[in-house]
Amino acid sequence: MSITENGLLERDKDTMTLNMGPSHPSTHGVFRAILEMDGELVGTAKPDIGYLHTGIEKTSEAKRYSHVIPMTDRLDYLNPPGNNLAFCLSTEKLLGIEIPDRSQYLRIIHCELARIASHLVWLATHALDIGAMTVFLYCWREREEILDLNEEISGVRMMTSYIRVGGVAKDATDEWLRGVRKFIEHFPAKIDEYEKLLTRNPIWLDRTEGVGVMSRESAINYGMSGPALRASGVDFDFRKKRPYSGYGNFEFNVPTRTQGDVYARYLVRVEEMRESREILVQAMRDLPGGYYKNPDSKVSLPDRDKLKSSMEVLIHHFKLASEGFKVPKGETYVPIEGPRGEVGFYIVSDGTAIPYRVKLRAPSFMAIPGMCKMMEGSFIADVVAVIGSIDIVMGEVDR
Amino acid sequence: MTSEEIVEKIKNDLGDDILSVEISLGDAVVHLLPPALPKVCEFIKNDADLDFDYLSNISGVDYLDLDREPRFEAVYEFHSMDKNHSVRLRVGIEEENPSVPTISHLWKSADFPERELFDMFGMNVEGHPDLRRLIMPDDWEGHPLRRDYSLTTEDVAFSFNRDYKSELVKSKPPTR
Amino acid sequence: MGLIDSAVDALETEVNNLKLNAQEALDAFEHDSAGAVYDSILTTQLGKVVGWAQKNALWPATFGLACCAIEMMAMANSRWDSARFGAEVFRASPRQADLMIVSGRVSQKMAPVLKLIYDQMPEPKWVISMGACASCGGIFNNYAIVQGVDRVVPVDVYVPGCPPGPEALLYGVIKLQEKILNEAGTDSAKKRVA
Ligand code: SF4
Numbered sequence: 001m002s003i004t005e006n007g008l009l010e011r012d013k014d015t016m017t018l019n020m021g022p023s024h025p026s027t028h029g030v031f032r033a034i035l036e037m038d039g040e041l042v043g044t045a046k047p048d049i050g051y052l053h054t055g056i057e058k059t060s061e062a063k064r065y066s067h068v069i070p071m072t073d074r075l076d077y078l079n080p081p082g083n084n085l086a087f088c089l090s091t092e093k094l095l096g097i098e099i100p101d102r103s104q105y106l107r108i109i110h111c112e113l114a115r116i117a118s119h120l121v122w123l124a125t126h127a128l129d130i131g132a133m134t135v136f137l138y139c140w141r142e143r144e145e146i147l148d149l150n151e152e153i154s155g156v157r158m159m160t161s162y163i164r165v166g167g168v169a170k171d172a173t174d175e176w177l178r179g180v181r182k183f184i185e186h187f188p189a190k191i192d193e194y195e196k197l198l199t200r201n202p203i204w205l206d207r208t209e210g211v212g213v214m215s216r217e218s219a220i221n222y223g224m225s226g227p228a229l230r231a232s233g234v235d236f237d238f239r240k241k242r243p244y245s246g247y248g249n250f251e252f253n254v255p256t257r258t259q260g261d262v263y264a265r266y267l268v269r270v271e272e273m274r275e276s277r278e279i280l281v282q283a284m285r286d287l288p289g290g291y292y293k294n295p296d297s298k299v300s301l302p303d304r305d306k307l308k309s310s311m312e313v314l315i316h317h318f319k320l321a322s323e324g325f326k327v328p329k330g331e332t333y334v335p336i337e338g339p340r341g342e343v344g345f346y347i348v349s350d351g352t353a354i355p356y357r358v359k360l361r362a363p364s365f366m367a368i369p370g371m372c373k374m375m376e377g378s379f380i381a382d383v384v385a386v387i388g389s390i391d392i393v394m395g396e397v398d399r
Numbered sequence: 400m401t402s403e404e405i406v407e408k409i410k411n412d413l414g415d416d417i418l419s420v421e422i423s424l425g426d427a428v429v430h431l432l433p434p435a436l437p438k439v440c441e442f443i444k445n446d447a448d449l450d451f452d453y454l455s456n457i458s459g460v461d462y463l464d465l466d467r468e469p470r471f472e473a474v475y476e477f478h479s480m481d482k483n484h485s486v487r488l489r490v491g492i493e494e495e496n497p498s499v500p501t502i503s504h505l506w507k508s509a510d511f512p513e514r515e516l517f518d519m520f521g522m523n524v525e526g527h528p529d530l531r532r533l534i535m536p537d538d539w540e541g542h543p544l545r546r547d548y549s550l551t552t553e554d555v556a557f558s559f560n561r562d563y564k565s566e567l568v569k570s571k572p573p574t575r
Numbered sequence: 576m577g578l579i580d581s582a583v584d585a586l587e588t589e590v591n592n593l594k595l596n597a598q599e600a601l602d603a604f605e606h607d608s609a610g611a612v613y614d615s616i617l618t619t620q621l622g623k624v625v626g627w628a629q630k631n632a633l634w635p636a637t638f639g640l641a642c643c644a645i646e647m648m649a650m651a652n653s654r655w656d657s658a659r660f661g662a663e664v665f666r667a668s669p670r671q672a673d674l675m676i677v678s679g680r681v682s683q684k685m686a687p688v689l690k691l692i693y694d695q696m697p698e699p700k701w702v703i704s705m706g707a708c709a710s711c712g713g714i715f716n717n718y719a720i721v722q723g724v725d726r727v728v729p730v731d732v733y734v735p736g737c738p739p740g741p742e743a744l745l746y747g748v749i750k751l752q753e754k755i756l757n758e759a760g761t762d763s764a765k766k767r768v769a
Contacts, residue, residue: 030640346476356460
């Protein structure tokens with residue numbers, strides 16, 4: 001506003017600035033957007049982040065490799081196993097160690113369960129934002145089953161830290177495997193239930209179709225990844241393109257869409273849950289026997305029952321617990337496919353037991369400028385639909 | 400293309416602009432200096448064989464404790480969506496007035512990570528359209544991810560005695 | 576059936592007690608309506624009734640910060656169902672809430688916002704600090720995290736855990752209810768409203 005010659009206030013623009021967040025129920029965390037509104041339409045959207053900055057990257061520079069793993073859980077807190085896996089893969093590449101087949105499979109089972117759990121939270125909150133309460137309750141029902149499985153195998157519901165450098169924390173029991181089987185048996189019927197509520201629902205279609213469209217080119221240019229990229233017609237999935245951790249042994253499809261709108265992203269994610277279940281079925285069928293971690297006692301903790309009978313094992317355990325393992329000099333980056341897209345740790349090692357630099361490539365962080373671009377020119381009511389469809393997790397945005 | 404072919408091609412076509420190439424644990428790595436960055440990026444983006452259309456990540460590294468020259472480094476990770484290969488550019492940056500040219504005109508996705516470089520390492524990203532602090536509050540002092548920035552600023556004051564604790568808190572600088 | 580019966584019994588006893596208390600207070604007021612007695616007996620007993628009502632209708636503000644917020648959502652959901660304890664009406668606006676569950680780590684940048692939201696809540700209000708981070712900084716003893724949310728707002732109940740399970744949070748809510756009931760009618764409760 002400015003003051004004119006005759007002393008009257010003159011509005012030089014017809015827009016209104018709307019501050020959304022950082023504490024807003026539908027920004028999925030503490031994300032803040034400053035919206036320049038032109039009536040009902042969003043003119044520009046400026047993101048403001050950092051409200052959850054935790055200093056995890058800096059803290060990791062003062063911890064041993066095995067101590068960083070619990071920190072990675074807390075980055076993307078909907079997908080802890082994926083972060084563990086990304087960190088462990090990078091470390092293992094620097095160490096140059098082999099992982100036995102059984103632990104590869106257990107890792108995959110764990111990651112795919114986490115992918116389903118993460119997508120369930122996404123679907124629940126996304127639907128709630130748009131106004132479908134029932135889906136919210138349904139999704140949490142299934143998520144609780146996965147969390148119970150997590151608790152059974154790792155002792156915690158969410159922050160499992162189950163994947164360790166060299167393998168996994170402990171072997172799966174038959175009972176746990178039975179639990180997973182039971183879950184994958186009845187899960188498809190549950191997805192049908194969600195789809196029955198949403199996929200052909202006219203209100204849902206009205207709110208999502210043609211909203212927040214992003215073309216193939218700009219999706220690549222804006223660095224979107226994961227489902228948001230695939231919904232714009234890019235067929236890129238690290239599990240397929242660069243199979244890590246034994247994903248090459250599995251047969252599954254990578255769902256893609258070309259519309260690039262909120263509805264397409266919804267369809268891709270729902271389809272992905274089915275594919276994850278497909279992977280779980282194959283993993284349970286082919287789960288090989290053998291040891292569940294690399295037997296190299298320089299890297300992985302020895303078995304507990306041997307601890308009381310063997311002096312050598314005790315010494316190894318003591319050394320590992322008090323000094324950790326040394327990682328050769330070098331830098332590496334191994335990308336994997338998380339529920340939100342490309343996750344990877346760029347690790348610089350200086351040859352000691354403490355990483356010199358740990359940097360997370362966070363899909364949500366990279367997606368935020370693109371997400372704000374999608375909001376521009378849409379209605380204010382669609383802003384929550386767009387935010388929900390990108391599925392940001394602020395923990396990994398701010399780190 | 401395999402990593403070997405990528406570094407071979409970059410070396411042949413851009414020999415003057417880059418410092419060296421290497422294969423590190425199977426990844427193609429190119430070392431270069433800041434002034435050459437936009438040119439190299441433009442080349443690898445538009446070349447039909449390389450076709451690096453996706454900027455995946457920018458990491459800053461501070462080599463203060465390792466006694467390496469130069470002190471800072473910015474590491475760029477690129478993928479090609481169609482060709483499915485990757486390359487890593489490592490740009491060494493001097494300690495005095497650390498600065499690196501922007502590549503956000505080529506990839507929009509460079510916007511946030513470059514601001515992060517500025518915020519966390521105090522690197523000046525030349526030509527960036529909106530260079531402000533990204534994560535830390537605007538009035539924050541220092542650049543947290545530099546090695547000479549201390550990790551903790553205060554000890555944990557934990558006591559069940561409320562009065563004692565409020566004394567403790569009073570004696571510390573107020574939390575923002 | 577036995578469970579429900581006993582619950583009904585317990586509830587009836589509680590209501591009867593409260594009725595008796597209120598009756599006592601009214602009687603005392605009628606017999607001796609001097610100001611001092613009015614102040615000490617009537618408001619004390621009435622405060623108990625109010626406290627009993629407050630305890631069973633906690634309205635938390637939706638204030639999800641980090642990982643713990645996911646478990647807070649789980650608490651409100653069908654399996655754990657905080658509605659059983661009258662704390663399920665999550666309000667998006669702090670103006671309509673009287674309980675703030677600080678669920679997660681509070682960064683230096685978030686702390687002023689948190690204070691602002693707390694100030695916007697009407698009295699009486701309570702704070703639960705959920706998780707290790709909110710209680711004492713947790714595993715993040717570093718420059719970015721406020722080492723305990725009690726440096727910014729007064730906390731009534733601390734719930735430890737990383738993240739605390741929904742059952743732990745429910746236990747925290749129950750503890751808070753006990754606290755409200757115990758405090759009801761005392762000076763500290765009056766101060767909250769004043
Ligand atoms: S206590 Fe644990 S789960 Fe809760 S916010 Fe802190 S790190 Fe996350």
